[in-house]
Amino acid sequence: MFREEQLRALLEGRRILIAGYGREGKSAERLIQRLVPQADYTVAMQVENGKWKTESGEWCADWPFDMVIKSPGIPNYQLSTVNYQLITSLTDLFLQVYGDMTIGVTGTKGKSTTASLIHHLLPGSILAGNIGIPLFDILDELKEDSLVVAELSCHQLENIHRCPHVAVLLNLFQEHLDHYENYMGYKMAKMQIGLKQRVGDHFFYCTDNKELCEMVKSYELRVKGELHPYSINDISCGEREVLKACPLEGEHNRSNALVACRVATLMGIQVSKGQLSSFQGLRHRMEKVGEVRGIIWYDDSISTIPAAAIAAVKALGRVDTLILGGFDRGIDYSPLVDFLKEHPIKNLVFVGQAGRRIFSATQPLSHSATLIEDDYTKIVPWCAEHTPQGGVVLLSPAAASYDAFKNFEHRGDFFAEQISKL
Secondary structure, eight states, rough: OOHHHHHHHHTOOOEEEOOOOOOOEEEHHHHHHHOTTEEEEEEEEETTEEEEEESSSOOOSEEEEEEEEEETOOOOGTTSSSSEEEEEEHHHHHHHGGGGGEHHHHHHSSHHHHHHHHHHHTTOOOEEEEEBBBBGGGGOOOOOOOEEEOOOOOOTTTTTSSOSSSSOOOOOEEEEETTTTSSHHHHHHHHHHHHHHTTOOOEEEEETTTHHHHHHHGGGGGOOOOEEETTTTOOOOOHHHHTTTTOSSSHHHHHHHHHHHHHHHTTTTOOOOOHTOOOOOTSSSSSSEEETTTTTEEEEETTHHHHHHHHHHHHHHHHEEEEEEEEOOOHHEEEEEEEESSSSOOOEEEEEHHHHHHHHHHEEEHOOOEEOOOOHHHHHHEEEEESSSTTTTEESSSOOOOTTTTSHHHHHHHHHHHHHHH
């Protein structure tokens, strides 16, 4: 294993608590068993009110731990009853050892697409992270000249001590307010990707996003890496020509493609139109499900915030029926409501508590049809009945899916399944 001794040194001689036993918790246990098989470690799951129990049912509140390896979905405050010296994560441990060979991509929206696109443009790179591949599951692939492209969530970034050598922060919008004390807490978690850089590192950020610009301006003196601001409104003639080949729809995706090309250029690759045009978009991201009953159906289930839904509608140009709502996390829907008032859509479907809140805020709007419904087995036939031939149905919920589905992929798959039954 490349740099095995450096990694072992971070774990050896410590009493460790693995908090959470999902995909990353299991990966953490495999890592410990492989590198320090005699380690004193405990796996625990949260029960209630911040109290943690081992698999055997023992409470571990009074046990002293040198280190807590936290799963990303667990807020720091939920470890308040644990006696520990240091909170870390797999991402933090990975970056402490391999950060110099890592390109990290984060942002409220677009990080999976952008990370995948950078990976596509850099031959031989390894894609991992929040995209579904735990970083420590790629250890056996790493060599001296390896390059890792890591999609990083706010949860993975909040406890890091070292940034990726090349960091990309795409945008900031209200998200995950159920995980943080306030919006600033969320934004600060994202900003760690720049704040924990070293001299010689590189930090790309989009100046087209107001929230992000304000954050970088406030903290830029603390960013030790070289700043690389970028804007879709400030590109060279050569970049404009290459971006014409971008196969993804929407101005936001052109912006993602722009920074992917600039990162590739930094790494010594001059991107051609052919390279860019050969990229295939990811599932559930403005994915064209197909044409059924003379209607074009799009799955944008990844949309969990207002800005994503607005961008999807703008990108498609024509949307006859829009499906909104799901799990309500208390985010501000006024930008979406204002957009709908200025850009009326013929049919609106409102789902879940978030949908009902959006519905209340949009009244009165003069649409030909409105449906408030939580069951997609009823929603899809209704959309087919009310959308004209040649029209477009878009699932872009602007809300999380956890009230009815395991995740946004499950929601998108179920939506597509109902379309296939028409």
